[in-house]
Amino acid sequence: NAGVTQTPKFQVLKTGQSMTLQCAQDMNHEYMSWYRQDPGMGLRLIHYSVGAGITDQGEVPNGYNVSRSTTEDFPLRLLSAAPSQTSVYFCASRGADWNTEAFFGQGTRLTVV
Amino acid sequence: GENVEQHPSTLSVQEGDSAVIKCTYSDSASNYFPWYKQELGKRPQLIIDIRSNVGEKKDQRIAVTLNKTAKHFSLHITETQPEDSAVYFCAAMGGSYIPTFGRGTSLIVHP
Numbered sequence: 001n002a003g004v005t006q007t008p009k010f011q012v013l014k015t016g017q018s019m020t021l022q023c024a025q026d027m028n029h030e031y032m033s034w035y036r037q038d039p040g041m042g043l044r045l046i047h048y049s050v051g052a053g054i055t056d057q058g059e060v061p062n063g064y065n066v067s068r069s070t071t072e073d074f075p076l077r078l079l080s081a082a083p084s085q086t087s088v089y090f091c092a093s094r095g096a097d098w099n100t101e102a103f104f105g106q107g108t109r110l111t112v113v
Numbered sequence: 114g115e116n117v118e119q120h121p122s123t124l125s126v127q128e129g130d131s132a133v134i135k136c137t138y139s140d141s142a143s144n145y146f147p148w149y150k151q152e153l154g155k156r157p158q159l160i161i162d163i164r165s166n167v168g169e170k171k172d173q174r175i176a177v178t179l180n181k182t183a184k185h186f187s188l189h190i191t192e193t194q195p196e197d198s199a200v201y202f203c204a205a206m207g208g209s210y211i212p213t214f215g216r217g218t219s220l221i222v223h224p
Contacts (some may be wrong), residue, residue, distance in 0.1 A: 031210050040122065042216035043157070043202060050210060058211075059114075090156065094210070099145045099164050102204075102212055104156040 002026050006091050006105030013081040013112045021076040021108050023091030029103075030096040032074040036060065036087040037107075043090065049074055081112045115140040117205050119215025126193050127223050134218045136203035137185045143207035146179060146186050151200045151217075160201075161188070193222045 007022045025032065033048035045058030049068040063085060065077040074093075078085060088109050094102040116139040126132050138146075144165035149157035163170045163177045163186065170177050174193075179186040190197055200219050204212035 033211050035214075040216065042119070043214040045211065045213070048211045092212075094212075096210075098206075098210070099162075101147055101159040101162060104158070106156050 004091055004093050004103050004105040006089075006108050008108060009106065011108060011110050013078070013110065015081060015083060015112060017081050019078050019081065021078075021089055021091075021110075023074045023076065023105055024072050025074075025093040025103070026072065027093065027095070027103070028071060029093035030071070031102075032068065032091065032093045033058070033102075034064070034066065034074070034076045035090045035092065037090060038087050046076065046089075078110075083112045086110060086112045115143060115205055115207065115209070115213040117203060117213050117215040119203050119218060121218060122216065123219045123221070125221045125223065128193060128195060130193055132190045132193055132197070132220055132222075134188045134201055134203065134220075135185060136187070136205075136215050137183075138205040138213075139184065140205065140207055141181075141184065143205040145206040146177070147204050147206070147212065148177060148188050149202045149204065149214075151202065153199070157202060190220075193220075195222050195224050198222045 004025045034046040035043040044060050047066040049055045091105040092102040119136045147162040150160045151157040174191050176189045200217045203215045206212045
């Protein structure tokens with residue numbers, strides 16, 4: 001049972017480039033979300049999804065797009081990378097019950113130069 | 114939306130001492146409060162959680178308390194050990210089904 005799998009683990013981009021961070025879960029979880037982690041700022045919600053075909057914005061959505069075509073996959077797209085998007089990105093998923101934990105992927109460390 | 118405040122941002126203790134991390138939340142509809150531990154370079158992982166119908170929960174050296182009236186909850190670690198050194202996050206979850214996290218507490222346990 002792989003849980004939540006993120007790829008890649010590390011990435012360096014040039015300003016203006018675009019890329020997609022992949023996230024897949026094999027637990028049949030309804031809810032998936034993307035967070036960015038910056039020093040002293042905790043885990044800030046970028047986008048989330050409550051099921052296939054349904055997405056919504058979190059606290060810091062600008063510069064990012066998401067889609068949820070299947071229950072398993074929830075990719076995060078950077079449209080035109082900026083140095084301010086240098087961060088560690090975590091994908092998380094959880095089941096539909098109100099009192100279940102969220103499981104995190106291993107994270108993607110992104111550097112934009 | 115939900116807002117979670119967490120204090121302190123850094124906590125330094127001697128091995129064997131107790132550590133307490135406190136969080137407050139704003140949405141009275143929140144009913145599930147997990148705590149995550151993140152070791153350096155690793156993903157956050159759940160260490161304990163508490164539901165709104167419970168005031169306290171204990172698991173070996175860690176315990177959580179919840180005061181729904183005051184909208185605050187706390188993590189207590191007793192007999193701290195160097196391997197407890199990590200960043201700890203509190204979170205609150207309610208109608209949105211997506212957890213809102215505090216900013217984290219860096220716990221340093223000196224041997």
